[in-house]
């Protein structure tokens with residue numbers, strides 16, 4: 001494998017005109033560069049942007065990640081986008097949105113030939129390495145709360161451009177995927193998955209578990225937001241969307257944190 005930069009065609013916004021998924025009609029804006037598409041979409045949501053606004057950047061220079069991490073991507077190497085959604089659901093259902101976006105990305109990657117899996121809560125893996133990160137943020141606005149669903153998929157990123165060893169890209173997995181085609185597939189799939197969830201929220205859990213490499217029966221280390229960590233064996237996904245782990249001190253349900261999939265040698 002060489003580290004030469006492959007050809008990186010620009011996104012073609014004209015072929016995204018009129019794209020829909022379920023109840024969502026999208027309005028896609030492509031910007032050449034932005035610090036963070038989530039920051040741009042959040043500002044627009046605060047100003048009242050309708051459900052379906054998509055902001056995608058060819059080059060993201062200071063992207064926001066989970067747990068205060070950053071997410072930067074070289075020009076045209078990745079798909080970095082943020083989608084405004086306005087789900088009219090009880091607050092107790094909001095924690096499922098990041099998982100729903102993970103399901104949508106995994107389904108879309110499978111549709112273009114990549115055998116993607118999920119690591120709880122919503123990292124998308126290819127060959128056990130992270131190919132996509134997702135950050136869903138809740139934005140308060142005069143028209144009610146909005147969700148900004150931020151998605152970053154490494155498409156043609158080379159090994160030398162990846163920020164961490166545990167990451168990969170579609171190209172490194174041997175897949176030559178056109179970003180515009182992938183974006184259209186993703187928007188259709190996300191809109192349909194979201195619409196199905198609004199109609200029948202309970203059904204998403206089985207779809208999530210089906211795609212998830214974390215449950216059940218996986219040895220994991222859970223790193224909690226307070227800096228502590230614990231190891232155990234995963235059991236299930238709770239109704240809350242949390243991860244149920246059997247530990248030495250009994251079952252615990254983790255609602256926020258990072259999971260490391262362990263191999264026997266790492267324990």
Ligand code: BTN
Nearest residue numbers: 036038063064065066133150152
């Ligand atoms: C993670 O830490 O795994 C989540 C990374 C999320 C990155 C995406 S890229 C597009 C969108 N804009 C941002 O600023 N972040 C998200």
